[in-house]
């Protein structure tokens with residue numbers, strides 16, 4: 001089931017189809033789902049940056065957990081009450097972006113190297129809301145699938161993975177080495193299981209549709225609210 005909400009138009013009523021506008025509209029729609037008293041997981045990336053501003057403007061009494069130092073710093077600078085993810089065992093809602101949204105609702109995430117923390121925050125949330133611009137919707141998921149690997153035994157882990165290469169990025173805030181899987185993708189569920197089963201893989205960037213409550217897609221001047229697989 002899909003809802004469409006007319007969020008707004010550009011100046012003079014001209015439809016705005018700019019990707020940044022789509023990100024902002026999806027993020028602002030997600031911010032409206034947050035209520036006072038909630039604990040909120042904050043994802044990472046340029047779409048989430050719009051969310052942080054929209055949440056801060058609402059001035060709600062909420063407690064936030066950030067999935068990256070960048071999100072933490074920005075959220076705090078905007079006046080949001082953001083804390084470490086310690087002593088909090090459950091989140092009411094986590095809101096995050098994605099790199100790809102497949103037709104069955106599988107996500108590829110981790111373009112910002114934060115997918116391990118993002119998956120933890122998604123799994124801890126009663127409701128996991130994904131915010132994307134329309135260009136993130138794909139007919140079929142494509143590689144690379146981001147990986148976070150343990151440094152110990154790194155070459156053996158890469159060998160077990162097969163077609164995987166290190167990314168030119170600093171280690172994660174948790175000391176993980178970032179890489180990408182470039183092999184055949186096929187069925188995302190099967191690949192997710194295979195990647196998870198390899199010792200040394202801390203986490204991969206495939207997010208199951210079962211984790212996702214809603215996907216808010218900015219499209220032109222509208223936001224489409226979808227459930228995974230719609």
Ligand code: 5RP
Pocket residue numbers: 043044045046047048096097098099108109110111112113114115118
């Ligand atoms: C970071 C992520 C981001 O959510 C993903 O890369 C989308 O980023 P953006 O909103 O900048 O397009 O998974 O690890």
